[in-house]
Amino acid sequence: MxxxxxxxxxxxxxxxxxxxxxxxxxxxxxxxxxxxxxxxxxxxxxxxxxxxxxxxxxxxxxxxxxxxxxxxxxxxxxxxxxxxxxxxxxxxxxxxxxxxxxxxxxxxxxxxxxxxxxxEVLNDYGLDELNKKVKKPLRTLKPAVVYGCHLLRPHAVENNIMENVCKSLHSKPINFESKGRCCGFPILMTNRKTSLKLAGKVLTDAIDNGANCLVVSCPLCHMNYDSLQPEVEKVLGRKIKLPVLHLSQLIGLALGLTMEELGMDKHIVDCDKVYHLVHL
The missing domain is CATH 1.20.1050.140 (Glutathione S-transferase Yfyf (Class Pi); Chain A, domain 2)
Incomplete structure (x- = not known):
C-alpha cells in the first residue's frame, strides 16, 4: 500500500x-x-x-x-x-x-x-490489521475525538470512523455532542474572542463528559485547541489543561513510540499525564 x-x-x-x-x-x-x-x-x-x-x-x-x-x-x-x-x-x-x-x-x-x-487510509489498511500492530493497548485513555468541520461537511467520511480507529487501539472514546463543532480557527484573525469561545465549548464539553485527552484530525484544530488553550482558559475563566493529540500521535503511542519520537513534548499543553496513563 x-x-x-x-x-x-x-x-x-x-x-x-x-x-x-x-x-x-x-x-x-x-x-x-x-x-x-x-x-x-x-x-x-x-x-x-x-x-x-x-x-x-x-x-x-x-x-x-x-x-x-x-x-x-x-x-x-x-x-x-x-x-x-x-x-x-x-x-x-x-x-x-x-x-x-x-x-x-x-x-x-x-x-x-x-x-x-x-x-480513511487507515480504514483501507484495515482496523484488524492495525489492532495486530498494537504494542501498548490504550485501555486507560478516554479520548474525545473531534471531526471538526471538513471531515463532515460537505463531504462526510464514514460514520464513526475515528472512534473505530480509537477502539482498535483499545481506548474508550467518549460520546459527546461537540465532536462535529468548529474549532473556531477560521475566524481567529477577525474575531479572536469568539474563536476562543468556540474552542472552549469543545474542550469543556469533552472534559465534562469524562475525556482525558482530545484527538483531532486537523493541524488547524490542533493549534486552536492546544497552542491557544491558555488563552481559552482566560476567556472562559476556567482551567482546562486537556492534552491534545493528532490521531497519528494516539496511534503512535499504541505502536510503542515515545512522546519525544511523536513530538508530543512540543505541545503547549503537557502530555505527560497521557503518556503515564498509557504506561501504567
Missing part, C-alpha cells in the same frame, strides 16, 4: 510534530509514502472565495502530481481534505477548461485521483 502524501502548510510549519508522527506511524504500518513536496497550498477555503478559478487550477496541478505516480492523495488535514474533495469534484466536471489552463505549465489531469484523509 502506498499513498501520495500532502502534509499541508501547518504540518510543515507551526505543527511539524504532526507531520513527523504521521510519517513514523505509516512507516511502522508498512504504508509507503511519496510526498508531493512541490505542491501548492490547497487554498483553505480562502482563495476559493477570492479567486476560485485559480484555486481549482492550482489544485489540479497537485492532483496531476499524484496521478502521474498512479497514487491516491492522502492529507492529514481535514481542512485540506474538504477543500481538495470539493475542488476535485469541480475539476472533474470541468476537465477541458481546467486542462486548458494547466497545459500552460506543461501538465494535465485526467480526473483519476481519489482524495483521502489519513483516517
Amino acid at each position: 502506498k499513498v501520495a502524501y500532502y502534509p499541508g502548510c501547518v504540518a510543515k510549519g507551526a505543527c511539524k510534530e504532526l507531520d513527523l508522527s504521521v510519517r513514523l506511524v505509516l512507516e511502522r504500518l508498512g504504508i509507503g509514502v511519496t510526498e508531493l513536496d512541490t505542491a501548492s497550498c490547497c487554498g483553505a477555503g480562502v482563495m476559493n472565495e477570492v479567486k476560485p478559478k485559480l484555486n481549482h487550477v492550482l489544485n489540479a496541478r497537485t492532483f496531476s502530481m499524484a496521478e502521474k505516480l498512479n497514487l491516491d492523495l492522502m492529507t492529514i488535514c481535514s481542512t485540506c481534505y474538504g477543500r481538495f474533495k470539493s475542488s476535485n469534484q469541480y475539476i472533474k466536471q470541468n476537465l477541458d477548461a481546467i486542462n486548458k489552463e494547466i497545459k500552460k505549465i506543461k501538465t494535465s489531469y485526467n480526473g483519476n485521483v481519489k482524495v483521502k484523509h489519513f483516517v
Whole structure:
C-alpha cells in the first residue's frame, strides 16, 4: 500500500510534530509514502472565495502530481481534505477548461485521483490489521475525538470512523455532542474572542463528559485547541489543561513510540499525564 502524501502548510510549519508522527506511524504500518513536496497550498477555503478559478487550477496541478505516480492523495488535514474533495469534484466536471489552463505549465489531469484523509487510509489498511500492530493497548485513555468541520461537511467520511480507529487501539472514546463543532480557527484573525469561545465549548464539553485527552484530525484544530488553550482558559475563566493529540500521535503511542519520537513534548499543553496513563 502506498499513498501520495500532502502534509499541508501547518504540518510543515507551526505543527511539524504532526507531520513527523504521521510519517513514523505509516512507516511502522508498512504504508509507503511519496510526498508531493512541490505542491501548492490547497487554498483553505480562502482563495476559493477570492479567486476560485485559480484555486481549482492550482489544485489540479497537485492532483496531476499524484496521478502521474498512479497514487491516491492522502492529507492529514481535514481542512485540506474538504477543500481538495470539493475542488476535485469541480475539476472533474470541468476537465477541458481546467486542462486548458494547466497545459500552460506543461501538465494535465485526467480526473483519476481519489482524495483521502489519513483516517480513511487507515480504514483501507484495515482496523484488524492495525489492532495486530498494537504494542501498548490504550485501555486507560478516554479520548474525545473531534471531526471538526471538513471531515463532515460537505463531504462526510464514514460514520464513526475515528472512534473505530480509537477502539482498535483499545481506548474508550467518549460520546459527546461537540465532536462535529468548529474549532473556531477560521475566524481567529477577525474575531479572536469568539474563536476562543468556540474552542472552549469543545474542550469543556469533552472534559465534562469524562475525556482525558482530545484527538483531532486537523493541524488547524490542533493549534486552536492546544497552542491557544491558555488563552481559552482566560476567556472562559476556567482551567482546562486537556492534552491534545493528532490521531497519528494516539496511534503512535499504541505502536510503542515515545512522546519525544511523536513530538508530543512540543505541545503547549503537557502530555505527560497521557503518556503515564498509557504506561501504567
